[in-house]
Amino acid sequence: MTKVHFIAIGGSVMHQLAIALKHKGYAVTGSDDEIFEPALSNLQQAGILPAAIGWDPDRITPDLDAVILGMHAREDNPELIRARALQLKIYSFPEYIYQESRDKVRVAVGGSHGKTTTTAMIMHVLQQCGQEFDYLVGARLEGFAQSVNITSAPVIVCEADEYPASAIERKPKFHFLHPQIAVLTGIAWDHINVFPTYDIYKEQFAIFIRQMAAGHVLIYNSTDPELAGLVEQEGQHLKRIPYQMPVHEIHNGITRIHFGDAATDLAVFGGHNLLNMHAARLVCNELGISDVKFLTAIATFKGAAKRLELVASNAHCVIYRDFAHAPSKVKATMEAARQQYPDRKLIAVLELHTYSSLNADFLEQYQGTMDPADMAAVFYSKHALEIKRMPDLAPGLIAQRFGREDLLVFHEREKLEAFLAAQSYQDTNLLLMSSGTYDGLDFGKLEQLLPGQQ
Template identity: 65%
Template sequence: MRIHFISIGGSVMHQLAIALKLKGYQVTGTDDDIFEPASSNLKKHGLLPEKTGWQPELITPGLDAVILGMHARIDNPELIKARELGLPIYSFPEYIYKESIHKTRVAIGGSHGKTTTTSMVMHVLQFHHKAFDYLVGAALEGFSQSVNITDAPTIVCEADEYPASALERRPKFHFLHPQVAVLTGIAWDHINVFPKFSNYLEQFEIFINKIIPNGILIYNESDETLKSLVESTKRDDIRYQPYSVPVHEINNGVTSLTIEGITSDINVFGHHNLMNILAAYYVCKELGIDARGFMEAIASFKGAAKRLEIVAQNKHTTIFRDFAHAPSKVNATIRAVKEQFPERQLIAALELHTYSSLNRDFLPQYAGSLDVANVACVYYSRHALEIKKMPPLDVETVKAGFNNPDLFVFSKPEDFKTWLDNNDYQNATLLLMSSGTFDGLNYNELDYLLK
């Protein structure tokens, strides 16, 4: 097989390129810029393009497939030539389906928790030495890649609702056609792609209808929006497995969980993670792992990267880093930390970094999301607004959106750093939430805050 990647430097695209090279395919690719860690990863496997930029001369009639990344525009010269030659052109998820058409496909979707739930399933399958392929959006301990394509009988996919490519604007998860599907919840996101909630909701209805007959939908029945959607789209040719918060206890900051009479301490916490675990159990049950085997494995799961990741801690203070950025994710994460450490002061900082979060019309979706914190701060970069060509935000607009007059709001990194340094962290938890880095904050050097 000869495969060419247009936009090989993407975070997931380059991982697929490496996976196919390891499978024995002949792989080439180009991009207009490639950043770390993609650059080093591609170089290690002999896939880093010799020069930067598009190279239409690489598009030849002998190619078996051209895989088009989201970054590539419709006027890309390589894409134009591939279309002229009539070559098979795939978006990332379309190609994943092509490689997995004879496999059992697990697709884990939802507005929040899909990365963690996918990682949990992967962890359990690996613990029990099961052969499987995977696609996940975060680094996970024990896995050298975030994409793996082999001859394994099963593939576990994080199923994203974002558009597939410049040619194919439908959501990625519409192309996976799973036998085992999970929906963790629905909360409006990606306002730049789905300007109305009804547009967003429709994508999940389509996903449900893409489940293969005789398949199963595992869904979070505690999410009223999702529950209502499932009830209104009932199919007679698939099974349904609802789930909610399982039986659990918290003692001295440690959570123990019970599933089908089997109890074990776990390393992750919060209602959202407990529900993620139960969803992962129902997936693993479909793949032949019983409750005892699942609980034995999940006890050693430490979480996906940047998901309630401990940056630094001592006996009286813990600093967490979390990927939360959408309103539902922020709300779930902050409540989980407060529930786990109820006696500690909770200091929370959120960076507005995505298009949706920086949109003044979307800000009211965050109302009340930081109220659980004893001290709360919102940071946004003026430079990020300029890059996204969005109008400026002012402090009062942000406070009004969060419906929190006591909120600290900063748009300069030095002001945020001063605020960070001046808090009292004695008997406290610091929660840093962002899909970015707070303009270059070095998380590995925050142990100086532990006094």
């Protein structure tokens, strides 16, 4: 029996991989110095929750076939030190995914934005069409019990992000997947704590393209001039398939999409989602799925969790929650909300939560991103700044960087809640964008904001 040990098993995707390998029949153990929900309950239910919290080098034994190292573990971790001393095979998460999928057709979806949604669309269509496949995706998806699955399926679909693989392997995760079919959705600078300049960030995508084997498929967003130029420069050895905005129309808040002679109404909307859908369609074509079958399946796709997720609605108001946090994602989400309901007022609130978004120098990347909103607000938690050991942000500076003198800035959840409660939502939509929680905002109570509910 294959024996695998996870150092930092409590991570959001680490614990999902651990459970997937347990289901595959492997002997799985793990450790961590803190494990929170939902990982705690998930690991307990799978029977692989560590008996004690903390690191213990005695857990590292010579008979282990693999040690998988999470991002949370540091180089001085006592279990890692023991694993190195025993010369065991040590893998980062993406390195191990590759080891488990060497004999599969590997699909990798990379890019600065749209990775999760594009991956989710491909997974949804494959599932609806009855195809067997493994997957790795960074969000909870309807119809899938977990976010990682490793079986004997012939195909694996991976969300491929550019963040470092582990504490001892600083190269981006997507450099380890070596896909036969790849998607690149676009390039927009992010993760400045890891990639301090745009050129360093862009080079990671150049490396990804160069590493792909000759003749393999690269599906790329040709409406992104930076990406299109990079693919032209670095991807001559590949089968290159460009994509762009598909033919579509919007009527009464419903988007209808066309591929050739076939068309369908969609449950999702927005230019970014239509671009993601075109990429997903081209991947599915490569996997043998026709446009007609693709459209039949994609019509029932409702989106990934927190991606323009419907919180509440009635005839006069729709409230959305979205994971958007990086500038390119905020811009795309704002434009989608504006275009889908052009005759409604739009109130938008963005939480600055990530290291990049809380950096005063990086804030200028948000210039103009919230312009489509009739009323715009930014929220940040002073506690988040303290945790990241970053200086406070002046409201005037934030407004200047966003290019909106009328930008409202909140750093106390209670004041944000009071602002939201004071607005009229008659023929008005509300959009809340964040990778955080607005310091514990109760999203379940937002339905009370709908006209007629007060």
